[in-house]
Amino acid sequence: MSTAEALDQPYDVEAVRADFPILHRPVYGKPLVFLDSAASAQKPRQVIEAVSRLYETEYANVHRGLYYLSDRATTAFEAAREKVRGFLGAASEREIVFTRNGTEAINLVAGSWGRQTLKAGDEILVTELEHHANIVPWQLLCQATGALLKVARIEDDGRLDMASFERQLSERTKLVAVAHMSNVLGTILPVAEIVAKAKAVGATTLIDGCQGAVHGKVDVRALGCDFYVITGHKLYGPTGIGALYGREALLEAMPPYQGGGEMIDVVTFEGSTWAELPHKFEAGTPAIAQAVGLGAAIDYLQRLGVERVAAHEHALLNHATQRLAAIDGLRIVGTAPGKGGVISLHADFAHANDIGLILDREGVAVRTGNHCAQPLMARLGLTATARASLACYNRHEDVEALATALEKVKAKLG
Numbered sequence: 001m002s003t004a005e006a007l008d009q010p011y012d013v014e015a016v017r018a019d020f021p022i023l024h025r026p027v028y029g030k031p032l033v034f035l036d037s038a039a040s041a042q043k044p045r046q047v048i049e050a051v052s053r054l055y056e057t058e059y060a061n062v063h064r065g066l067y068y069l070s071d072r073a074t075t076a077f078e079a080a081r082e083k084v085r086g087f088l089g090a091a092s093e094r095e096i097v098f099t100r101n102g103t104e105a106i107n108l109v110a111g112s113w114g115r116q117t118l119k120a121g122d123e124i125l126v127t128e129l130e131h132h133a134n135i136v137p138w139q140l141l142c143q144a145t146g147a148l149l150k151v152a153r154i155e156d157d158g159r160l161d162m163a164s165f166e167r168q169l170s171e172r173t174k175l176v177a178v179a180h181m182s183n184v185l186g187t188i189l190p191v192a193e194i195v196a197k198a199k200a201v202g203a204t205t206l207i208d209g210c211q212g213a214v215h216g217k218v219d220v221r222a223l224g225c226d227f228y229v230i231t232g233h234k235l236y237g238p239t240g241i242g243a244l245y246g247r248e249a250l251l252e253a254m255p256p257y258q259g260g261g262e263m264i265d266v267v268t269f270e271g272s273t274w275a276e277l278p279h280k281f282e283a284g285t286p287a288i289a290q291a292v293g294l295g296a297a298i299d300y301l302q303r304l305g306v307e308r309v310a311a312h313e314h315a316l317l318n319h320a321t322q323r324l325a326a327i328d329g330l331r332i333v334g335t336a337p338g339k340g341g342v343i344s345l346h347a348d349f350a351h352a353n354d355i356g357l358i359l360d361r362e363g364v365a366v367r368t369g370n371h372c373a374q375p376l377m378a379r380l381g382l383t384a385t386a387r388a389s390l391a392c393y394n395r396h397e398d399v400e401a402l403a404t405a406l407e408k409v410k411a412k413l414g
Contacts, residue, residue, distance in 0.1 A: 013312065022042050028361055028363060030363030031363055031401075032363055033364040033401045034365050034394075035364060035398065036366055037214075038211060038367070038389030039367050040233045040234060041214070041233065041235065042236070042393065046299070047238070049296075050293055050296035051293040058076060059288070062078075063262065079295060081093050081096050083298045084096050084230075084243045084294065084295070087218070087298045087302070088243075094278055095251065095278070096245060097243065097244040097251070098242070098278075098286055099243060100240055100241065100242060102133060102231035104242060106177075109137075109206055109246070110137040111137075111141075113250065113254050118145040118175075119145060119147070120145065120147065121172065122146075123172045124138045124147055125165070125168050125169060125203070126178060127152045128151055128153055129160075129182045129185060130373070130376070131210070134206075135149075151168070158334040158336040162190075162193075165194070171201050174204060175203060175205070176195075176203050176205050177208070179208045179210075180211065180218075181209075181342075182334070183371055184373045185344060186317075186341065187336040188339060191207050191223060204227075204250070206226065209230050210231045210234055211342075213230045213235065214234050214391075215309075216307075217306045229243075232290065232297065235297050235298065236297040237294035238287075238293040239290070241287045243294075244281075251278070258283040259272075263275050301392070304392055313341035316390050316394055317343070320388070327406055327407060329347055329414060330347050341390030342389045343389070343390075344385040344387045346385055347409070347410070349414030350410070350413040352386040355368065358413075359386075359405045366386050366387060366388045370383065371387060
């Protein structure tokens, strides 16, 4: 069946689940209900097989050998780059830099563009709902350059306070760096509007798309952003691989982030010159199999249809919201309109960690803690939540299993 034909069919979650081997293993003698995909999604067989096939039949180092296997591995590696380009809507493969993950991609921008561009008194604007990966690199950059980190507030329901954002935005703002979607609250930020407002004051923009690219279609050219960051393991791909989209003119003007092999053109003891984009930013042997796996994951998600998966997750989110709201003493943290499939929970009757441990014994896997967003937790007056996150393979039975397990927690501890 072609991709177009598949998209015309009703969404078949059981067929999707059949692609994920791990979902069919029991946990403590009970069916696994995996609700922690916001941390790291499970991998379909198509991704596992793509990685295995590379190692079994085509593996060699890339860009360096004239022999058959190196040529085949290089072709597969660069084909994965083209898939990322298409997935993000970038104009050229030169604008796609492979990194270890989203965190490294943000650090690359901070370490290269930031140190070259910012000076004392310049400002970087983020929001209260950012992941640590979109806070700490900018703090380090501010310490190195004398720039200032500014923070736009959020509303109590998790929406961005646009009035606060606009008050913080000025001609001193040189970078606006925001999440596309909150990993804690599920809030989907109005990134097109944010980019437009940032452009109006001459600011460069970076979007942390590690969650957003999983739950909705991305077109970086339509957004108009300067940088966009993804990580493979949340996109049903392997760990150890991510990507940075950067506008070609910006990347061209940026100095290398790391030095060594692969990123060079000519090396002498007197000095060195750099390889063409994007290889200028890819020092050393890359994560070859992981990149191929990411390409396979993008193929898989596009066959399912990003919008179809989002609609499926939204139906599950509505079900979960109604079902969990009926449990007395349980509160959903983050209720912004149009949010994505992330449900953070605070219970009057149990600590988040106790909830996580008891749910685990029921076969239900959720994440507990501060979710690498301590400033957001402080803003909400919380130390931790129990977070259930939805993915292409979750079903209404998973929502019921979560609710039933939470009712058992309440009966035991409440």
